[in-house]
Amino acid sequence: MRLTETADVWWKNAVIYCLDVETFFDSDGDGRGDLTGVCQRIDHLAELGVTCLWLMPFYPTPDRDDGYDITDFYGVDPRLGSHGDLVELITLARDRGIRVIADLVVNHTSDQHPWFQSARASRESPYRGWYVWADEPPPDADKGVVFPDQETSLWQYDEAAKQYYLHRFYKFQPDLDVANADVRAEIQRVIGFWAQLGLSGFRVDAVPFLLDTGGAPDAANLPDPHDYLRDLRSFLDRRAGQAMLLGEVNLPYPDTRRFFGDEDGDELTMCFDFIGMQRLFLSLARNDPAELVKALRQRPKPPEEGQWGTFVRNHDELTLDKLSDAERQEVFDAFGPDKNMQLYGRGLRRRLPPMLGNDIHRLKLVYSLLFSLPGTPVLFYGEEIGMGENLDVEGRSAVRTPMQWSADPQAGFTTAPAADLVAPLPGGEYGPEHVNVAAQRRDPDSLFNWMKLLILRYRESPELSWGTCTILETGAPAVFAHRSDYEGGSIVAVHNFSAEPVKISLAVAESGAGLRAVDLLVNPADEPAVGDDGVASLDLAGYGCRWLRIVRPGDRYLV
Numbered sequence: 288m289r290l291t292e293t294a295d296v297w298w299k300n301a302v303i304y305c306l307d308v309e310t311f312f313d314s315d316g317d318g319r320g321d322l323t324g325v326c327q328r329i330d331h332l333a334e335l336g337v338t339c340l341w342l343m344p345f346y347p348t349p350d351r352d353d354g355y356d357i358t359d360f361y362g363v364d365p366r367l368g369s370h371g372d373l374v375e376l377i378t379l380a381r382d383r384g385i386r387v388i389a390d391l392v393v394n395h396t397s398d399q400h401p402w403f404q405s406a407r408a409s410r411e412s413p414y415r416g417w418y419v420w421a422d423e424p425p426p427d428a429d430k431g432v433v434f435p436d437q438e439t440s441l442w443q444y445d446e447a448a449k450q451y452y453l454h455r456f457y458k459f460q461p462d463l464d465v466a467n468a469d470v471r472a473e474i475q476r477v478i479g480f481w482a483q484l485g486l487s488g489f490r491v492d493a494v495p496f497l498l499d500t501g502g503a504p505d506a507a508n509l510p511d512p513h514d515y516l517r518d519l520r521s522f523l524d525r526r527a528g529q530a531m532l533l534g535e536v537n538l539p540y541p542d543t544r545r546f547f548g549d550e551d552g553d554e555l556t557m558c559f560d561f562i563g564m565q566r567l568f569l570s571l572a573r574n575d576p577a578e579l580v581k582a583l584r585q586r587p588k589p590p591e592e593g594q595w596g597t598f599v600r601n602h603d604e605l606t607l608d609k610l611s612d613a614e615r616q617e618v619f620d621a622f623g624p625d626k627n628m629q630l631y632g633r634g635l636r637r638r639l640p641p642m643l644g645n646d647i648h649r650l651k652l653v654y655s656l657l658f659s660l661p662g663t664p665v666l667f668y669g670e671e672i673g674m675g676e677n678l679d680v681e682g683r684s685a686v687r688t689p690m691q692w693s694a695d696p697q698a699g700f701t702t703a704p705a706a707d708l709v710a711p712l713p714g715g716e717y718g719p720e721h722v723n724v725a726a727q728r729r730d731p732d733s734l735f736n737w738m739k740l741l742i743l744r745y746r747e748s749p750e751l752s753w754g755t756c757t758i759l760e761t762g763a764p765a766v767f768a769h770r771s772d773y774e775g776g777s778i779v780a781v782h783n784f785s786a787e788p789v790k791i792s793l794a795v796a797e798s799g800a801g802l803r804a805v806d807l808l809v810n811p812a813d814e815p816a817v818g819d820d821g822v823a824s825l826d827l828a829g830y831g832c833r834w835l836r837i838v839r840p841g842d843r844y845l846v
Contacts, residue, residue: 289448293749297338297386298531298557299490299594300662300752302742304337305490305602306668307353308345308367309709310689313700318707320689320700322368326376328692331724333383335671335735336742340380341490341533342389343602349399349459353602355390355492355682356397356460360477370484377485386487388533395460395473403461407448419453419464422688431455435631436682455496466500471515482523491524494546494555495536513545516554531556533596535680537606544587557728560595562588562664565609567599567656571643574784576767580758583660583769594752597662600670603636604683621688627678636685640673645716647673648830649738652782655832656810658741659780661756661771671738672727675717680710687749688712691719694836698723744807744834761791763804766792766827770837776844778836779804787828796821801840808834 293300312324344354347362363370375583377387396403406414424442432438432457442451443458453462463470498512523530534555536543540562548554566582589595607615622642623635630636643649650673658662668690676685688710693699698712698719712719727733745751754773765785771778779795795804797818802817815823836846
């Protein structure tokens with residue numbers, strides 16, 4: 288296919304990298320990362336092959352929820368830098384072919400936000416109607432609590448306001464009322480402001496909660512909340528034509544599909560594939576790809592210009608909420624048997640390497656899957672070097688430890704003493720003396736260099752994200768194979784979920800003379816022979832993986 292076709296809808300084969308500014312790199316020695324620090328490490332992302340940088344919240348905050356409790360949607364937290372520093376980062380990133388997106392967290396504010404402080408002070412406040420109030424909480428106030436270890440109700444009584452306010456998350460995060468036209472207009476202004484500064488889009492936090500107007504006194508003013516999502520997308524398209532909205536929508540496939548805007552594709556540009564991620568971990572626990580295959584067959588096709596966001600880990604707990612109780616327990620038993628590794632009874636607060644026993648072959652298999660499955664891969668900082676978690680840190684923050692740049696004190700993250708770090712580092716075999724960027728850059732067999740290779744091949748092979756995915760029969764229960772076809776180009780990816788080596792015969796193409804299957808990940812000398820019937824014989828090591836470009840006579844691929 289022609290690569291020029293991918294330019295206008297860049298998100299369909301992007302490589303998205305999520306980081307928390309305060310844990311990435313500290314430029315001024317205060318123990319907290321900052322925007323200037325991200326600037327100084329932008330070439331690490333460029334070397335890796337990242338094409339889109341996703342910044343977690345950098346807005347002013349009391350920091351009771353890692354920055355998701357915001358006091359100014361137009362500001363930059365002074366501990367992290369200034370608007371000027373952000374513009375410098377966007378400029379440096381753009382110079383390296385990297386777009387920048389940021390978290391859009393507008394379903395709630397901090398209770399310290401001036402809007403809420405005004406709203407609670409008087410029923411005559413112009414901001415009173417920006418939040419959802421009630422004289423008494425509804426009978427089902429305890430239903431749907433997101434953080435059951437911290438909260439028992441969705442409603443909190445406020446002494447100053449003499450009413451209860453709705454908070455679907457923590458009590459210090461009162462919900463905004465999106466059914467209020469003034470709130471909707473303000474959210475548009477927030478989007479327009481950051482788009483004007485150069486952001487290429489937003490990761491939209493908790494989209495179903497944002498659109499849920501239940502309990503709002505003027506909910507009738509917004510009979511179809513999806514109309515509002517369409518308005519947001521239309522506004523962003525007008526302000527920044529190639530910008531995108533990546534939505535956090537953890538719902539069953541049919542429900543998630545609606546957030547794309549169904550066939551019109553006029554709502555979210557991308558949605559995270561939470562179902563596929565959870566089924567992948569169940570398959571890994573069983574050493575059997577069947578559950579992953581089931582998810583791929585059930586997953587709806589996105590609109591023509593839409594895309595699924597695929598991921599292995601993110602900044603929250605590894606949620607397993609869409610698995611059955613028995614299935615969830617299988618994953619717990621395999622990857623997080625201790626209660627201290629689990630969270631909310633539904634997820635794991637661990638990074639991938641400790642879950643897989645730091646088995647480099649299995650780690651490489653999982654990331655090969657991430658980059659070859661249909662969708663746009665999303666990485667969480669530190670995944671490229673196999674960072675571990677620190678279970679001594681409370682809750683979800685166990686996976687949000689400082690980036691490990693070197694074996695120097697404090698992992699090269701800061702010159703500050705350990706006591707001043709924004710978060711403590713992992714120890715043991717995942718400490719910076721064993722896991723760091725500097726060492727892995729120079730090790731040809733490292734996870735970092737494997738990731739670089741995967742990203743390079745992924746970017747060279749737009750069939751993987753643009754093409755039609757076909758599940759192939761392998762004759763081996765532990766082996767998963769699929770082919771991606773687009774405009775005459777074909778890539779076949781094969782993955783062995785078992786620790787045992789296996790040999791298979793695989794129909795990689797239709798019959799024809801002169802077919803080749805060029806391996807994109809290993810020495811070309813290992814290229815498997817393809818018969819005129821389109822069948823190739825493949826050897827796979829334990830947890831082995833292979834990507835094969837099918838080359839037909841007359842093809843002009845640079846392989």
